[in-house]
Amino acid sequence: MLTALRDSLAERIQARIEALYGVSHTARPEVPPRRELGDLAFPGALQLAREVKKNPRQIGEEIAAGLELPVGVREVRIEGPGFLNFxxxxxxxxxxxxxxxxxETTSAEGEKIIVEHTNINPNKAAHIGHLRNAVLGDVLVRSLRALGHRVEIQNYIDDTGVQLADVVVGFADLRGMDLATVSALPEPFDYTCWDLYAEVGRWYEDDPARQEFRRKTLHELEAGNGLRADLGRLIARRIVSRHLKTMRRLGVDYDLLTRESAILGLEFFSQAFESLRQAGAIRLETDGKNAGCWVMPLAESSEFAGLEDPDKVIVRSDGTVTYVGKDIAYQLWKFGLLDMDFRYRYWNEEKVWESVLDGVDDHPDFGRAARVINVIDTRQAYLQKVVRAGLERLNHTEEAARSIHFAYEMVALSPAAADQLGQGGATDDGKRLEMSGRKGIGVKADDLLDQLEAKSRDEIAARDAELESQELEERARLIARAALRFFMVKTTTNRVIAFDFDEALSFEGDSGPYLQYSLVRAANICRRLSEEGLDSEVSPQTAAEIPAELWDDDLWELIYQTAEVRDRIEVAAESLELSQIARFALDLAQKFNALYHRHPILQEPDPDRRATRLAATQAFSKALRTLCEIMGLPVPERM
RNA sequence: GCGGCUGUAGCUCAGCUGGAUAGAGCGGGAGCUUCCUAAGCUCUAGGUCGGGGGUUCGAGUCCUCCCAGCCGCACCA
Known part of the structure; x- marks a missing residue:
């Protein structure tokens, strides 16, 4: 509606300008900052002033004079320095x-977009930093799908990497446990590993010679056999299972778990390595600090100017492959540039496909995307550049350009939060503290969710002491999920979140529960209207006949703004700045809540007036529900 | 040293491709509940948009220099 109006207005204005001044100008109507200045504004007269050598107001007058207004546009005025306001x-x-x-829901078709997100190392519990990744990735997926794109969600499992190796060392060497003993350890297994991982770090520090265990383990993980490999598989599986459950509490799902072990085991890397070698993109160093390594020289591209070491190690001198090396092979596969595919198996308990060495014949098509978006924190920007450089060196320049790094800043702990975790000593006066899996410093995702649910239960019980416990639990879960997800999307991506418990646990103001509450209010109005035997819905026909003078500016402001939903989602998804969705949703909810107090509906005797207010409520409710769905915020019936 | 990000109200942050009077939440002060849930609303105080220079009809927004903080520049990811 809004788009159509804007387009037809732009066309007419352009034609006027062409006819008057013989100039071709792209008219871009925008929304004025205050509604009394109109609903759409055209600032072009200001831009044309120099070219046409007339003052902008005069240009405005001339354009407006012969302008035929499209249906739905009531009036045009010239205001301010020369704005045309409609x-x-x-x-x-x-x-x-x-x-x-x-x-408008178009059916998903066309080119496939792969979104890779979450990617938590399978060696410890998920923390709130991982949640930022998962939530941003999930909201991006929901946005793209809502806009009609075909999206495949992949969650990369680094089950042959150093971090998993360290926990294997912890169980095997530090604790001296065998497979059966580790298998029998009780839940929460990811919490056990959280502590053990930090312990192993200290254990290495006490005697650096112990790092030999890590090397040995890494080799076995890559080779895929031996006790350490078995332990690795068991640990990774148990941890991933826990991660998936944590994410499910938040409403985050995946289509495919891509496991690094499959990239190695199915020789993806060998093929990628061979191509890189033949293309001259990597070379074997014979001396210097990288002697014995295969490296990718980066010195010649300006993008990598000023690196201390201009070469990136792809294969270590001990023959193991670095993460970037494996990631290049993975990225090639995503675009269908390797002439090989994974084998796949459905992980029944967790309801997700995973890549394996030996799988089933009947599975969905994975990979072969036209665009790949990797959700990875900004600290890994350099590595993502190296992956792109790898594709470029293999002459896949198109695919390199379609490899998008969705970068976001990390989550750190506020000084107060660090204190509450007993890490107060780690912060130097008033500075935030970076989380560290290696040191065991961080807020675990499940702990935070538990706290949010506990607080939700208290809030609900305070309002309705009679509520049965099952219903209470259910509502608490929905509120906790909304609070946490909204907390993660509301901040712009290039800003470090200084995590603070009070703020994260707040259900007032800029919060998910505030949005939910607004929708519950809107729904209550309709329910009460029905109970009173009044119309609980306004038909378009009725709305069309509302007398113009009944549209108070504030009612109109709200309803007009709800027309922007699609635009806002599009801009947010394209710019990868999803916080815009959150801000927009808040803005709508604030406006609605103000109207809620100013314009009561149930008590309003005049049916036309009631219809006007109800129409605004309806439009608001539809719009905010859509936005909530895209942000993954559930909407409870009552709160 | 090189690269990236950040600096806006007491605190946490918005401010879309330069546009009309710089906003919100929290916190502070004053109010609102026989009336659709007060997880709410209204009013109020609070700002040399880090600093200097520049570009132009117009700069929080663009360019440049400087200051401060954070993050990268591993045979970790």
Whole structure:
């Protein structure tokens, strides 16, 4: 509706400018900052002033003079320095808005987009930093799907890497446990590993010679056999299972778990390595600090200017492969650039496909994407560049350009949060503290969710002491999920989140529960109307006949803004700045809550007036529900 | 040293491709509940948008220099 109006207005303005001045100008109507300045504004007269050598107001007058207004536009005025401000026919617009859905759902087709996110090392419990990744990835997926794109979600499991190796060392060498003993350890297994991982770090520090255990383990993990490999498989599986359960509490799902062991075991890397070698993209160093390593020289590209070491190690001198090496092979596979595929198996308990060495014949098609978006924190920007450089060196420049690093800043602990975790000593006066899996410093995702649910239960019980416990639990879960997800999307991606318990646990103001509460209020109005035997819904026909003077500016402001949902989602998904969705949702909810107090519906005797207010409520509810769905915030019936 | 990010109200942060009077939440002060759930609303105080220079009709937004903080530049990821 809004888009169509804007386009037809732009066309007419462009034609006027062409006719008047013989200039071709791209007219871009925008939304004025205050509604009394109109609903759409055209600032082009200001830009044309120099070119046409007239003052902008005069240009505005001239354009407006012969302009035929499209249906739905009531009036045009020249205001300020020379803005053309257009005023819409409010009832017509409202009727159209009630008729259509906030985002026209097109069926998913066309080019496939792979979104890779979460990617937690399978050696410890998920912490709140991982949650930022998972939530951003998930919201991106939901946005893209809502816009009609075909999306495949992959979660990369680094089950042959150093971090897993360290926990294997912890069980095998530090604790002296065998497979059966580790297998019998009780849940929460990821919490046990969290502590053990930190312990191993200290154990290495006490005697650096112990790092030999890590090397040995890494080799066995890559080779895939021996006690250490068995332990690795067991630990990774138990941990991933825990991660998936944590993510499910948040409503985050995956299509495919891509396991690093399969990339190695199925010779993906060997093929990628061979191509890189033949293309001259990597070379074997014979002396210097990288002697015995296969490295990718980066010195010649300006993108990598100023590196201390201009060469990136792809294969270590002991023959094991670095993460970037494996990631290049993985990225090639994602685009279908390796002439090989994974084998796949369905992981029944966790309801997800995973890549394996030996799988089933009947499985969905994975990979072969046209675009790949990797959700990875900004500290790994350099490595993502190296992956792209790898594709470029193999002459896959198109695919390199379609490899998008969705970068976001990390989550750190506020000084207060560090104190509460007993890490107060780790912060130097008032500075935030970076989380560290290696040191065991961080807020575990499940702990935070537990706290959020406990607080939700308290809040609900305080409002309704009679509520049965099952219903209470259910509501608490929905509120906790919304609080946490919204907390993670509301901040812009290039800002470090200084995690603070009070803030994260707040259900007021800029919060997920605030949005939920607004929707519950809107729903309550409709329910009460039905109970009173009144119309609980306004039809588009009724809306179209609302007398113009009943549209108070604040009611109109809300309904007009709900028309922007699709635009906002599109801009957010394209710019990868998903916080815009959160801000928009908050803005709508704040406006609605203000109206809620100013314009009561149930007590309003005049049916036209009631219809006007209800139409705004309806449009709001539809819009915010859509936004919540895209952010993954569930909407409870009651709170 | 090189690269990236950040600096806006007491605190946490918005401010979309430069545009009309710089906003929100929290916190502070004053109020609102026989009336659709107060997880709410209204009013109020609080700002040389880190600093200097520049570009232009117009700069929180673009360019440049400087200051401060954080993060990268591993045979970890």
């Amino acid at each position: 005023y819409l026919d409010r009832s017509t617009f409202a009727a159209a808005l009630l008729r259509e859905s906030p985002i």
